[in-house]
Amino acid sequence: MAFVPVYILILGFTIVIDYFAGIFVEKSIGKKRKSFLIISLIANIGVLAVFKYYNFLNEHITQLLGIFHQENPIPYLSILLPIGLSFHTFQAMSYTIEVYRGNQKAERHFGIYALYVMFYPQLVAGPIERPQNILHQFYEKHKFNYQNVTDGLKLMAWGLFKKVVIADRLSFIVNQVYDSPADYHGTSLLIAAVFFSFQIYCDFSGYSDIAIGAARVMGFNLVQNFNTPYFATSLTEFWRRWHISLSSWFRDYVYIPLGGNRVTLKRFCFNILLVFALSGLWHGAKYTFIIWGAIHGILLIYETLTRQIRSKISENIPTILYSGVSILFTFACVTLCWIFFRATSISEAFIVIKNMFDGRQSSLPTSSPELFLAVFSIIFLLFCEWAIRNKGVISFINSHSTPVRWLAYTVLVLLILNFGVFGGSSFIYFQF
């Protein structure tokens, strides 16, 4: 992952292709229309393939040829992954697809279209916007709006809190454990796995809040990307609440065109597995990501197949208890999947799982006050998330009286200043 100035040209290349593709798709009919869409998709996926998947595929070709004692003549590319590539190519693709489907008029103003792809708050890590939501906003006049500015700043402060106070604090412990997972056992690994679940949530949702907040300050409304996902009572619900802009992208452009759930059971299972494996692959050219996606797919299939049985069981259990157990079970499944996401290899992920339950214990690489602070910050987060779960941060804050609001702002900013980790660590999703 890197920002290399010359990589702006790649962005420029896809912008030019998609801009003209959009116009030609709109103007054309029949097969010609489809061919312009395909050109656009090939250009975008091609860029993604070269920068993200080329060396991964080439490595497999080398291994395959190695079996036959042949040398691979295809050279490896020593290139860095442009920052935010997966995000802006997906956003660009959604534009041409929507124009093709007739849901969006082709954008004639080149500058506006370029801005759609490069809008800075969400360029590097989303949310992945749809043209219907954002393009028309670029034509509107945006004057200083007190409400927008203050709402945006509140959201940014909340995002910053999640990033520097929680995510970066948890990363101290998580990184040390995952740097040498074989050295840890039992609850240490369990705690590290749980901590990573919260780290990645606070890191990514923190970035999304900052991005949405920054856009709101300027008068733009971006789509919601997270909605208290760890309170989901099922994995289906989790995926409606986690990285919403990407999940809905795969749902609308891959899952539904494949037939969605209105197909045979076999085909449905295939669709789910394919979509989630692709979602894993979107994160990076590594088997750990594919496995992460595939496990989610398998669990979702299991969930769908057992829906009726579970529904019957729930009738005999108090709702609050059933919901509580469901939330915990969903969180446990998600945490298990995160192990594959975080581990550097599949074997390492299995070491983590094996050592977690091998009956041995080891101490965490941290002091008691730091551990206490980490646990307390998670409890504080859960408490806040529970409070805002129905309204969202801004509506929740705005529903209180001025003194309460000001007290909350002061406490939040003081917590960021005093408890923040300012080591300059990047956002996890910048690498995708």
Next chain:
Amino acid sequence: MKKFFLKIILFCTIILAASIILSSFIYPKLKLTDYSWGSENLEAKRKYLLQNPNKYNTLFIGSSRVWKQIDPALFDTLVHSKEATCSFNLGENWMGAPEIYYVLENLINEDKIIPKYIFIELSKIKSINYSNIHTNRTHYWCNKKDYLFAIQTTLSSNFSQAEKMYNLCTYSIAYLDNILNLGYVTEALAIKNKNEQLIGNGFDCTSIRTKRDSALAKPFLADTSVVQKLAENCAAQFSKFEKDPTLLQKYNKVYMNRISSLVEECKTKGIQLIFCMPPRLDNNQYNELIPLYNQIFENNRIELSDSRKYPQLYIAKNSYNETHLNCTGAEDYTKLLAEKFKEILKRK
């Protein structure tokens, strides 16, 4: 918009007031941190000195030019005929003014540490690298006194306008960070968690030898012209001041006042403070330090910078890189320092 900015000003004032209350009243009562210099290496050295209060009577304070170039054991052997010193190296990478004076002042205020001689590197006001603005070290030394000293010294120096502006910005940001307790709790916990052990006299020969005489230094040694240029440049700078002695009067008065007060403060505690001007400086440093050095009383200064007088400090085979000596060079440097110190003792 007016309403918005008024609210922002009010909010910032509340945050500032709350931060001051926290740092002045709450944190001292909570005793989150034992006193620290904010550097693992320095902190380990401080703790070691406190554990061995009467062992060392001579201390060397400075940057890597001190840490990796002055061997206390060799120094003690060389000056033994004149004075029974037992030295300790308190050097740390990148430690320059004003951090160096912050460390010195804290050191002489420690009741348990009573040195007889303190050698301190004469250094110009360091520019804080952008990445170092928020470090633990900055958190400690960039207090009101040293912030004002750095700013006033910078403004009254002959630095370029760009450097003055840069220093003004970075020092102000670092100081503001400290007022706002930026990352304070995190740092306090991190420092509590560290238990670096130090054995010896602060001069870590093993790691220095492996690093300094490693293959990394070889390409540098192969090109003698770099060191040659350094020597020529140094000679030119010293000649410039010799040819026009009026230039020596253009010293930085703010900086000189601090030096004088430090010398006096040490004197009252029975410590002889000796400012050492190291070799291989850049033009800015020569311009700032030569006039200052000239103002210091001769029993409180040692100059080992002039390439014409000390050519052995400007030869490629004694180099680790452009600004540092290797082990052989460090040995020569320590020998020269001991000789100069003996001259001071003779004068006394």
